Amino acid sequence: MKNHIYSVIALFLMSNSIFGQDPNWSVNQNNYQYTMTFVGFLNSDGIGLVSPNDKVAAFVNGECRGITNVIYVASEKRHYAYLTVFSNVNNETISFKIYDSGKNAVKSINKTIPFKTNEQYGDLFQAYAFASPALQSGAQMLDVSFKDIISNNVVIEGSQITVYLNKGQDITALNANFVISSGASVYLGNAKQISGANALNYTNPVVFTVLSEDQTTVKQWTVVVKTVTASYYKKEAVCYEGGAIKVLFPVEKEEVVLSIEGVILSTRTVNNGEVIFNNLNEGNYKVSVDGNFKEIKINLKKSL
Template identity: 55%
Template sequence: MKNYIYSSILLFFLSVNIFGQSPDSWFVNENNFEYTMSFVTFVNIDGADLANTNDKVAAFVNGECRGVTNLIYVASKNRYYAYLTVFSNANEEVINFKIYDSANNTVKNVIKKEKFEINEHYGNLFQAYSLASPALSSSAEIIDFKFKDVIANDLSISGNKISIDLDNKIDITSLSALFELSTNSKLFIGTENIVSGNNLMDYSYPVEFQVLSADQSVLKQWLVTVNSSLGTALFYKKDAVCYKGGAIKVLFTKNNEEVVLSKAGIAYATQNINNGETTFSNLETGVYTIKVGGNVKEIIINLKE
């Protein structure tokens, strides 16, 4: 019996040392405080969202519990959230957070901190405040964007704008996008989650997307523009010989259309189509990219002996 008691006491102290303050002692005397702020949070441990109504989150100021609540299930989002109210008597107090994982009977400290702000509210069901251990990514980037069963003439990503050139024979009113995003982020139109490869849409006009980061702190706007080629272009080249540079000739059906010649990603020269053609002369050896009317071609100028 004595061994059992000693073992129980030892386990108690071990649990305190390993897990910190017991969640059973997380309690707030609300009458001691004048002001509140609130959070709508989702809770994540080791990359997985907690999904149990016995799980808890709590807020602390200098080790004193200032707010505690269990997770609840929200059917409209098919997800568990914590609605946390934090109490204080003054602005600027530093708030620390703890998570109780009931399945593993563990308490996790959250690195993220906040300062108390009277009547402030953080988070909602679409963009909830993240309480996670370890912290989740705040990146909200589109890394790659293309269309299912379609080969693009060109793709460019600049800032938050994506431009895709397609052949004019492709029906751009019914395209399904394939995309790669930042780790665990999600793509939306409004609040509708868009799934890669299963999202037929009309790209006759630019489409506005938004990417929500894994920690939901960043909602970045993106604009995708699809351009149909204005006609069919033909390209011819002449390699450099001795001291004489090479040449690239472009034939295109639309006069006055600008032709951009690039090398190593930098614009090298621009000319307009005149009488159906234009020629870039005296070119050094190397790899060139030519763009005209939604058509793109890579051409290598070699040194011919």
């Protein structure tokens, strides 16, 4: 029985040595003249800390200079840590530790910041990350598609993403699926968007905001939706040179068919957004692409 009791005690002591105890951090605010503040959030091993017993503390050379618990802000439906840091001089190196009450564990934050009087870091939208390990800073929008709708093509140019849909597709209530940087979030204004469940009108371009996982990076992305249509151009034939028809179409590898009086003359695929039919005699041609067609007349133009 004694051996069992000793084993339990030993296990308890080992557990405390691994996880630590609720830290007795404290700071005497009257000892300091200046402050800087943070609006932040706590994250341990990729999981947000939301218990009122979770804490973050600031230190200078091991001396506690500020401490606060996590609180819930109903207007934002999020948990924040409002931390005030104290000092008597600027440029002291501030380090941080977080306390995960669920695991009864203290973790050091792998970043520091110099003390600056009256500086504030973070706000309710872009909070300061007290995270161990560090979170990712990417804010890319890598792809956009729409739930239950087949996209003909997606073109990304800079921060604009153009999605081509079939002609006639209703674009007034589309549910966008976003592929974004790991851990990032998508917002429309201040409203967070749920991928695949957003029902937005794309009659006009829609500007989204992507916020990185660590909330240090914010980038705007414009999504433009176009229903696919082709553009047609022609060059008349002359006595020494045939005419030409050029088709511009945004979907790569789409087949374009040239026919005359029901007879197919040529079938080509879109390459770099276009197809060109050369050496055409005068006549009435029909060009078909993506189920649509255009009748184009090539005339014979006499040379001067």
